[in-house]
Amino acid sequence: MSSIELTTSQRKILRALVNLHGETESAVKGEAIAEEVGRNPGTIRNQMQSLKALKLVEGVPGPKGGYKPTAAAFDTLDIQQMDEPASVPLTHEGERVEGVNVEEIRLSSVHHPDLCRAELQLRGSVKRFHEGDRISAGPTPLSKLVVDGTVDGKDTTTNVLVLKIEGMEAPAETPKH
Template identity: 70%
Template sequence: MSSIELTPSQKTILTALLNLHREAEDAIKGEDIAAEVDRNPGTIRNQMQSLKALQLVEGVPGPKGGYKPTANAYEALDVQEMDTVAEVGLLHDGEEVEEANVEEISLTSVHHPELCRAEIHLRGSVREFHEGDEVTVGPTPLSKLVVEGVVDGKDDTNHILILKISEMEAPAEQPEH
């Protein structure tokens, strides 16, 4: 799967759509996305055309219509492997973890958006993490993505935490004036 290069604006809008869709479990109106990212609905419609062309979003016609993310949307936002072991912050129950380095964040279970999980690959042990602990990862160097969630499982041998995502955000770049 080749990775799709999204513009910061597309990332912001797609992230907003994924979050709104996870809460509503229904098609999301352009106006709602516009409100979420503080842009005008026309901008959102234009961006949606390009996201549809990339097959990341599908339009749902009708009065209850709007946009839904496709499975590819999760893949496209899938946080790239960190080039360097970047300074990606990791908070464990609100406390910064000094010796943990996040190597990779991958968003899994794409076909069940309501069960959105993230796999966090750490350098260093995951022994101190327990199910139900709150973890915040990010911001990542490129997309400035921040993932918050609760530990849902872990793989000690491979240093992987499985988080049940409660919130994802990629900050919007400053709106053009």
Template identity: 45%
Template structure:
């Protein structure tokens, strides 16, 4: 016989315990000890144990015996705090006044004013403890998993019963989820024996800022306009391209989303990334193309 959960309003501490339990359970994929929950929501471990008995009676939590035991939230617990138990586990960081909030992740963001030019506000549901948030605290949320949205704002209110924060948005950025191949330019290839001067002419004629260096299918490196200009300024215009090319360069798979390419450019400091399709370099994505695309939004 299937036992349905008793329908009743949860107390605030019960909601805090369930959200902390679910957050840890999703992250760790194991039973969670009461002491771990107590640490996250800043409560006495004895209080957690007492409340767990009530949550067991409500058929929201089950106990797991043994040295590695603890507590597990069951499906009804997700429903009780309006979460989808089938969602993939994704942590969306939450930062308060410059410091990450341990054990907290953003579950749902709703915008309720977007038409006013000088004001944009929203509501974020937090899995974890929100009691340390106060009005006028600075908050950062993100990046989110799909469009890599990152939000900065100021807290304007707190609803402890639903674990939601109200906030005014000060800054918001988002990276569209499109594959890098949609923005990449077809790669041109320069013979490694070509002089820097001739390579410069080829780049200019092709309106490209970088080219692959190779011969007969043998890819040897990458040469950028910056490399060419630097070499020519040093009087090396007749030197072969192979002498000044970059032998190591960042690459990204053609179907990867834009944020992967942006992350690689940010880490390496390069101005372009080579796009690879089925292990074959097919294009080059330049930072200027990314900037040009992003300013459309």
């Protein structure tokens, strides 16, 4: 399948639509997208026309209407639409965060434990997280890894949280008899 080249703005709007749609599973109003990406609703409506032309978005008429991402939107953003997402729980200041899953944990600077960072790829908005917030991600489905740390940065375009790692643990394998 050919990849569709999107502008940064289109990609940001499409990702916001995908995230908001993922939280509600219903059509998303242009105003909600505008608020999420910090643009005015008119700009969003214009962008939606081009995204509809690219078959990435469908309009839903009526009072409950708005926009929905198409399957092609997920392909374009390279998001695997999993039937049962292997959701890795996320806690924020000790509270379990609903509506946000960790899709991937990327570890960097493993050779320098004092500089160790983790990038958490989230499905769901990173807007609610702020520098210095305490975050815990895990346990992951296979290795049961849990990463604890504080937010050191975030990228709202790609929904990545950067954590300064303060602790990592994976339970020791229990020997199978």
